[in-house]
Amino acid sequence: MQRLTHPLRRRFGADRLERGASAVIVGLLMIPLVALTALAIDVAAAHADRQMLQTGADAAALAVAQDCADGECSGTDATASELATANDPFGGPAAATVTRLDLGEGVVTVQTDSSRQHWFAPVIGFDDADLAAVSTARWGYPAAGAAVLPYVLSSCELEWQAGATVVYGDDGRIESVEFPEDAPAVTIEFTKTSDSTCTDQSGNVVPGGFGWVDGNPDECEGPHVTEDTWASSSTGISPPNNCDPADFEKWLGQTVLIPVFDQARDVGTNAEYRIVGFAAFKLTEYNFAGKYLSPNGKNLCKSAGMDPQTRCLQGTFEHFVDISGRYTLDPDGPRFGAMVVELTLD
Numbered sequence: 001m002q003r004l005t006h007p008l009r010r011r012f013g014a015d016r017l018e019r020g021a022s023a024v025i026v027g028l029l030m031i032p033l034v035a036l037t038a039l040a041i042d043v044a045a046a047h048a049d050r051q052m053l054q055t056g057a058d059a060a061a062l063a064v065a066q067d068c069a070d071g072e073c074s075g076t077d078a079t080a081s082e083l084a085t086a087n088d089p090f091g092g093p094a095a096a097t098v099t100r101l102d103l104g105e106g107v108v109t110v111q112t113d114s115s116r117q118h119w120f121a122p123v124i125g126f127d128d129a130d131l132a133a134v135s136t137a138r139w140g141y142p143a144a145g146a147a148v149l150p151y152v153l154s155s156c157e158l159e160w161q162a163g164a165t166v167v168y169g170d171d172g173r174i175e176s177v178e179f180p181e182d183a184p185a186v187t188i189e190f191t192k193t194s195d196s197t198c199t200d201q202s203g204n205v206v207p208g209g210f211g212w213v214d215g216n217p218d219e220c221e222g223p224h225v226t227e228d229t230w231a232s233s234s235t236g237i238s239p240p241n242n243c244d245p246a247d248f249e250k251w252l253g254q255t256v257l258i259p260v261f262d263q264a265r266d267v268g269t270n271a272e273y274r275i276v277g278f279a280a281f282k283l284t285e286y287n288f289a290g291k292y293l294s295p296n297g298k299n300l301c302k303s304a305g306m307d308p309q310t311r312c313l314q315g316t317f318e319h320f321v322d323i324s325g326r327y328t329l330d331p332d333g334p335r336f337g338a339m340v341v342e343l344t345l346d
Contacts, residue, residue, distance in 0.1 A: 049089030050131050053112045056087030057135035060110040069139035069321045069339035084112045091116030106331040109136040139341045142278040145327030147222025150215045152259045152273050156198035162186050176335035179317040187304040190311040206264045206271035209233040220247035225275045233271035255282045255320045257338050277334035280320030286313040
């Protein structure tokens, strides 16, 4: 049977009849294609810019909080703007605004803003986008955390050996420890056998205790302690068994937070120290005897007029702001020279 065909198809051919059809289809799909491109490129670019804004807001909030914790809380807008500019998004410059600053609560909030001109979205009516990010940081006094050294120091010895002033509240509890301004390095003796009233006749706060404490059994570090909790003594005059020389060497020249106690109880392995806060101490030399010596620590204790059997460490007590995240903060905690800054969701 003869097939029926379109007369034009027979005359001009199928290819010439269908020429241009794909162009029509592409034209009809161009707008949704551009819209999808806008979603794929412009939205992704805006998201990347907002991530940069968030980084700038976080950095600005931490910087302002650190300045305020250090007692330099002026020029907060300039500080925030500097950190926001250092993290400018690709789409345009960032501006920063300190929207909240509460010195009493120790909290600061920073908002960063910018805008981005879209590349493809104007086709569907969106020329640009306003972007913003917010970050809040707090500062206060370290209330809990793991000491980097397995060592504690009495508040009494801070007065005797470091020339500090211990300030007590109406309830008899320690409110703060004030160290002399620009004081030179001090050599702290582990036990005091002569001119200190802080220890018993043996020279120890607790019999069998020399200031070492039990901490992480797998690491040479102090215990995770909280204000008003008790830390267990590690007996003996030498560092705990899980320590080696390298564990102390890595902290030379660094500022560490040393737990401070105000009371001790019991004896030997049952002895405990009540932790009341953390003091910031820059470690410069130490002599824990045997192989536990800093490069210049061999005659450290002797040159300070101490008994040859004495263990000691040398350094300076500082006003120090910790941003490591190792410590939780308390805005009303005892003030021992150490401060903590952290980001918060508040």
